[in-house]
Amino acid sequence: MIKTNLTETARAAGRAARKLALADGLARNLALKHLAGALRQSQSLILEANSRDQAAARSGGLADHLVDRLSLNEAGLKELILAVEKVMSLPDPLGEISDRKTLDSGLEVSRLRIPLGLIAFICEARPGALVEAGALTLKSGNGLMVKCGKEMAQTAAALKNAFGRALTASGFDQGAVTVLPTLDRDELRELLTLSEIIDLVIPRGGEGLIRFVSENSRIPVLKHFKGVCHLYVDEGADLSQALAILINGKTQRPSTCNSLEALLVHRTEAPAFLALAGPELAARGVVIKADPAARAFLPQAELAEAEDWGREFLDLTLAARIVPDFEAALAHIAAYGSNHTEVIATRDPGRADRFLRSVEAGCVMVNASSRLNDGGCLGLGAEIGISTTRLHAYGPMGLRELTTTRFIVTGHGHLR
Amino acid sequence: MIKTNLTETARAAGRAARKLALADGLARNLALKHLAGALRQSQSLILEANSRDQAAARSGGLADHLVDRLSLNEAGLKELILAVEKVMSLPDPLGEISDRKTLDSGLEVSRLRIPLGLIAFICEARPGALVEAGALTLKSGNGLMVKCGKEMAQTAAALKNAFGRALTASGFDQGAVTVLPTLDRDELRELLTLSEIIDLVIPRGGEGLIRFVSENSRIPVLKHFKGVCHLYVDEGADLSQALAILINGKTQRPSTCNSLEALLVHRTEAPAFLALAGPELAARGVVIKADPAARAFLPQAELAEAEDWGREFLDLTLAARIVPDFEAALAHIAAYGSNHTEVIATRDPGRADRFLRSVEAGCVMVNASSRLNDGGCLGLGAEIGISTTRLHAYGPMGLRELTTTRFIVTGHGHLR
Numbered sequence: 001m002i003k004t005n006l007t008e009t010a011r012a013a014g015r016a017a018r019k020l021a022l023a024d025g026l027a028r029n030l031a032l033k034h035l036a037g038a039l040r041q042s043q044s045l046i047l048e049a050n051s052r053d054q055a056a057a058r059s060g061g062l063a064d065h066l067v068d069r070l071s072l073n074e075a076g077l078k079e080l081i082l083a084v085e086k087v088m089s090l091p092d093p094l095g096e097i098s099d100r101k102t103l104d105s106g107l108e109v110s111r112l113r114i115p116l117g118l119i120a121f122i123c124e125a126r127p128g129a130l131v132e133a134g135a136l137t138l139k140s141g142n143g144l145m146v147k148c149g150k151e152m153a154q155t156a157a158a159l160k161n162a163f164g165r166a167l168t169a170s171g172f173d174q175g176a177v178t179v180l181p182t183l184d185r186d187e188l189r190e191l192l193t194l195s196e197i198i199d200l201v202i203p204r205g206g207e208g209l210i211r212f213v214s215e216n217s218r219i220p221v222l223k224h225f226k227g228v229c230h231l232y233v234d235e236g237a238d239l240s241q242a243l244a245i246l247i248n249g250k251t252q253r254p255s256t257c258n259s260l261e262a263l264l265v266h267r268t269e270a271p272a273f274l275a276l277a278g279p280e281l282a283a284r285g286v287v288i289k290a291d292p293a294a295r296a297f298l299p300q301a302e303l304a305e306a307e308d309w310g311r312e313f314l315d316l317t318l319a320a321r322i323v324p325d326f327e328a329a330l331a332h333i334a335a336y337g338s339n340h341t342e343v344i345a346t347r348d349p350g351r352a353d354r355f356l357r358s359v360e361a362g363c364v365m366v367n368a369s370s371r372l373n374d375g376g377c378l379g380l381g382a383e384i385g386i387s388t389t390r391l392h393a394y395g396p397m398g399l400r401e402l403t404t405t406r407f408i409v410t411g412h413g414h415l416r
Numbered sequence: 417m418i419k420t421n422l423t424e425t426a427r428a429a430g431r432a433a434r435k436l437a438l439a440d441g442l443a444r445n446l447a448l449k450h451l452a453g454a455l456r457q458s459q460s461l462i463l464e465a466n467s468r469d470q471a472a473a474r475s476g477g478l479a480d481h482l483v484d485r486l487s488l489n490e491a492g493l494k495e496l497i498l499a500v501e502k503v504m505s506l507p508d509p510l511g512e513i514s515d516r517k518t519l520d521s522g523l524e525v526s527r528l529r530i531p532l533g534l535i536a537f538i539c540e541a542r543p544g545a546l547v548e549a550g551a552l553t554l555k556s557g558n559g560l561m562v563k564c565g566k567e568m569a570q571t572a573a574a575l576k577n578a579f580g581r582a583l584t585a586s587g588f589d590q591g592a593v594t595v596l597p598t599l600d601r602d603e604l605r606e607l608l609t610l611s612e613i614i615d616l617v618i619p620r621g622g623e624g625l626i627r628f629v630s631e632n633s634r635i636p637v638l639k640h641f642k643g644v645c646h647l648y649v650d651e652g653a654d655l656s657q658a659l660a661i662l663i664n665g666k667t668q669r670p671s672t673c674n675s676l677e678a679l680l681v682h683r684t685e686a687p688a689f690l691a692l693a694g695p696e697l698a699a700r701g702v703v704i705k706a707d708p709a710a711r712a713f714l715p716q717a718e719l720a721e722a723e724d725w726g727r728e729f730l731d732l733t734l735a736a737r738i739v740p741d742f743e744a745a746l747a748h749i750a751a752y753g754s755n756h757t758e759v760i761a762t763r764d765p766g767r768a769d770r771f772l773r774s775v776e777a778g779c780v781m782v783n784a785s786s787r788l789n790d791g792g793c794l795g796l797g798a799e800i801g802i803s804t805t806r807l808h809a810y811g812p813m814g815l816r817e818l819t820t821t822r823f824i825v826t827g828h829g830h831l832r
Contacts, residue, residue, distance in 0.1 A: 368827025411784025
């Protein structure tokens with residue numbers, strides 16, 4: 001795709017986005033209803049296309065976990081259709097009027113909630129991410145340009161067709177959800193310069209992709225690089241509850257960003273807690289990398305090396321360390337955390353409060369599993385990603401984070 | 417300043433910012449109180465330093481309007497001290513808990529309002545901007561690194577001293593407000609790569625400075641490039657009210673971004689309105705650049721050229737055009753507006769509502785002067801700038817826009 005075409009495609013997407021922004025909630029919901037219908041109707045086409053992508057990926061030697069993420073079966077597609085219908089059922093995020101006030105002068109000032117505009121979503125080969133991003137942006141009145149990994153080219157074409165039919169049936173332009181053809185790195189770089197047309201870029205994938213997007217984008221980027229999540233077991237904590245939180249956080253789905261990577265234990269609890277945790281973790285295949293003090297209670301553990309602190313293992317590996325006190329736990333997290341999810345297991349309300357207020361992360365938790373840091377689990381209904389930077393959104397991003405507000409002001413001839 | 421030092425300075429500012437973030441509102445207000453006191457105490461030192469800067473700028477041939485902006489007299493300094501005290505009196509923007517809900521599972525989820533972190537403020541030689549930015553960031557618990565134009569080097573040193581004394585007297589680190597020495601473009605470029613330490617960059621100044629910062633920053637940037645504000649006089653508008661809004665918007669302070677640059681008049685009102693407006697504008701020295709249709713009623717007007725639409729004149733020049741209907745006015749603004757401030761003069765509630773909802777700008781107004789788009793005038797108490805992009809903040813940015821929220825979650829052993 002040559003630059004002119006990419007710019008033209010983006011402009012058309014921008015025009016389609018403006019129509020969507022001005023449509024009412026019923027019209028946007030109608031598009032989602034047609035989308036669910038089109039996905040249902042095209043089920044066999046989509047699954048066949050995905051089988052071809054899978055076969056090509058396997059014969060091309062794509063790593064197993066990437067083929068997994070690329071794969072879509074009947075049950076997976078059904079779940080996606082349900083997700084579209086779930087998004088449809090959420091309250092309309094647009095049009096809300098807030099902060100309404102009448103100034104002493106009589107000037108009426110308030111804020112109106114509006115969409116962000118046109119969003120570029122850069123993901124790897126994950127069909128579910130494409131469908132969810134499309135549903136969330138339609139619901140929130142934003143235009144979307146999606147660039148997926150080339151390994152899902154056939155699936156993307158089938159999904160594009162479903163989006164196209166749904167948009168046409170509901171009276172919107174097909175450009176409102178533009179599924180781009182495969183772009184090479186130079187073309188992607190071009191896309192990332194279109195700051196006059198595209199309002200936001202959301203990359204989702206490995207750290208390499210996200211760094212590439214961040215470093216080459218002239219458009220604001222919402223992203224998280226990685227999740228290095230800690231559990232701190234405080235003095236006096238409920239140890240069996242803490243153990244359940246540890247096991248869930250580490251083993252329920254270790255490849256995800258909200259899984260635990262490191263355990264910090266207060267020294268008074270360390271003998272009892274580590275004696276409990278060691279065998280339970282070992283029984284689930286977890287490899288522990290411990291500091292020398294913790295190793296005294298974890299005979300099976302390897303010795304942690306400097307680079308194991310702050311490392312995102314993304315597998316069944318856990319770094320473990322004994323800390324002398326609460327302050328040392330805070331200092332460790334401040335040094336090695338990634339602004340993603342941090343957890344304290346404690347019975348002390350004062351330390352719980354201090355942890356919530358002072359630990360730097362988009363989501364800070366007391367006595368709950370880090371795995372619950374997810375838009376769905378936290379009651380947002382759906383999420384388009386998790387932000388680890390503080391501009392615009394911090395933590396899981398739901399529909400509200402796909403909107404902003406403008407000031408609307410009504411006077412009666414007011415002057416300055 | 418070599419790179420290591422700049423990085424070290426930023427790291428120290430980041431540490432100071434974290435202390436500020438964790439301090440309570442009383443402690444942050446105490447710093448503001450000491451700041452007002454230190455500015456009062458140092459009044460003659462600051463004014464003398466500023467006189468030296470002015471003299472050097474004049475002998476160096478700096479343009480008059482830039483010398484104006486650099487200049488600080490006794491009355492101006494008093495106003496700044498009052499502004500610091502005003503910021504002190506505003507409600508604490510931090511610590512607010514919002515969106516509190518208990519999910520069906522019993523998990524308690526809410527959002528805690530926190531500072532953004534460390535902000536780099538890049539401004540030209542404007543002493544007031546430095547003091548206001550410092551007051552707003554202290555109030556909102558953010559660290560600040562300020563880089564001002566070299567023309568105010570002496571004033572900056574005197575102000576830095578006042579900030580330093582206020583911070584020390586209130587128990588904070590001086591790094592919380594770091595006034596940087598003059599940086600050349602390479603050093604500024606270095607500063608803009610420190611995305612691991614600095615959370616946000618706010619440039620304030622001419623379009624050239626803002627473009628340089630936007631194009632070279634790896635850190636998120638909040639900015640506005642320019643303000644091309646339109647007044648549309650609708651069919652049936654109160655013409656004498658519309659005239660007052662036009663005169664105020666164009667002439668009250670034409671060098672500012674929220675001044676009017678263009679007038680659009682509905683064809684049915686054009687004969688009467690332009691006959692009224694022409695002499696009033698001429699009497700105030702306004703040069704009109706009109707399209708041929710408008711020129712028929714504005715004998716003194718020049719003929720507008722293509723590049724006059726969407727142009728930020730920043731002086732007593734006004735582009736004027738007759739539009740056939742409301743839709744044409746919307747289309748003109750969509751094509752030439754700058755997402756800053758747009759105004760309609762109308763008596764029709766339906767068109768007022770459509771204008772507010774559909775015109776793309778951070779601030780959209782009905783029957784009020786564009787000059788009122790200012791944090792102070794809109795009841796925000798104070799502002800650090802006006803954003804014309806939709807990420808994080810759109811329109812005037814007050815204290816709340818210097819904060820964000822994190823999710824705080826409390827469970828009782830909740831797992832996924």
